[in-house]
Amino acid sequence: MAFGQPRIEYKTNAQLRTMHEAGLVLSRALDAAVAAAVPGVTTKHLDDVFAAVLNEAGAKSNFLGYHGFPATICTSVNEEVVHGIPSGRVLNDGDIISIDGGAIVDGWHSDSARTVIVGVADPEDQRLSDVTQAAMWRGIAATATGSHVGDIGAAIDDYVSSVPGKPLGILEDYVGHGIGSEMHMPPDVLNYRTSHRGPKLRPGLCLAIEPMLVRGSIETAVLDDDWTVVTTDGQRSCQWEHSVAVHEKGIWVLSAPDGGAAHLVPLGVVPVPIP
Numbered sequence: 001m002a003f004g005q006p007r008i009e010y011k012t013n014a015q016l017r018t019m020h021e022a023g024l025v026l027s028r029a030l031d032a033a034v035a036a037a038v039p040g041v042t043t044k045h046l047d048d049v050f051a052a053v054l055n056e057a058g059a060k061s062n063f064l065g066y067h068g069f070p071a072t073i074c075t076s077v078n079e080e081v082v083h084g085i086p087s088g089r090v091l092n093d094g095d096i097i098s099i100d101g102g103a104i105v106d107g108w109h110s111d112s113a114r115t116v117i118v119g120v121a122d123p124e125d126q127r128l129s130d131v132t133q134a135a136m137w138r139g140i141a142a143t144a145t146g147s148h149v150g151d152i153g154a155a156i157d158d159y160v161s162s163v164p165g166k167p168l169g170i171l172e173d174y175v176g177h178g179i180g181s182e183m184h185m186p187p188d189v190l191n192y193r194t195s196h197r198g199p200k201l202r203p204g205l206c207l208a209i210e211p212m213l214v215r216g217s218i219e220t221a222v223l224d225d226d227w228t229v230v231t232t233d234g235q236r237s238c239q240w241e242h243s244v245a246v247h248e249k250g251i252w253v254l255s256a257p258d259g260g261a262a263h264l265v266p267l268g269v270v271p272v273p274i275p
Helices: 013-036 043-057 123-145 150-162 261-267
Strands: 073-077 080-082 095-104 107-115 176-178 185-189 206-209 211-216 220-222 230-231 237-239 242-247 250-254
Touching: 013 043, 013 073, 013 095, 013 107, 013 242, 013 250, 043 073, 043 095, 080 095, 080 211, 080 237, 095 123, 095 237, 095 250, 107 237, 107 242, 123 150, 123 211, 123 237, 123 242, 123 261, 185 206, 206 220
Parallel strands: none
Antiparallel strands: 073 080, 073 095, 080 230, 095 107, 176 185, 176 206, 206 242, 211 237, 220 230, 242 250
């Protein structure tokens, strides 16, 4: 703690490159889990598929055993917002599932989440996922164009508020975070606009940016398993997440093979590989 504020970890370029290695393994593992998310499979099967990719790469899971968490991914289905535990639950046509996972390489962490709609999508669920993903990319772009961490939440909030159609809710109880030698570190990365600007965006800062949106109320509750967070009104939820590095030449999305170029360039941001 310094002057009452949590200490932020700033990484060297070599450490950032190792985090990118962890992010690439994580991306491949999520690719496999997403491809396996079809009607009739269990969420435990997705966990097994994800874990196999990590094991083959010699990487470790940063979820398994975290405060007692019993799996390598979180599988949050329909009204489950985050921290769902893989189980024998069978995925059905039309389910929406957020798959959140992490990987460690040589002590350095990565964290990322994707949402999948199983089988035939409800158009409103597809809209929910599309808006959440687009909001995440606008938050990521703000790490290049903004000056403070608070600019990320402002960019996410402004985008979600601008989307035509029925308003979507941005969860406030669960936010993004710093990442590096641990999975969850300062600073918090809010997904909504506030008057608090937060710390400066400076080289060596790594953030997990993860907006969570809902089709109804933003009120949530935790189930009896002490992990799974659900919407209290039973409306569906969505999460997208990437780990992002700020360095002296620009930004790089650590959990994307192209550094985020495919999504960021159309927003006017060109990601730069870590020197």
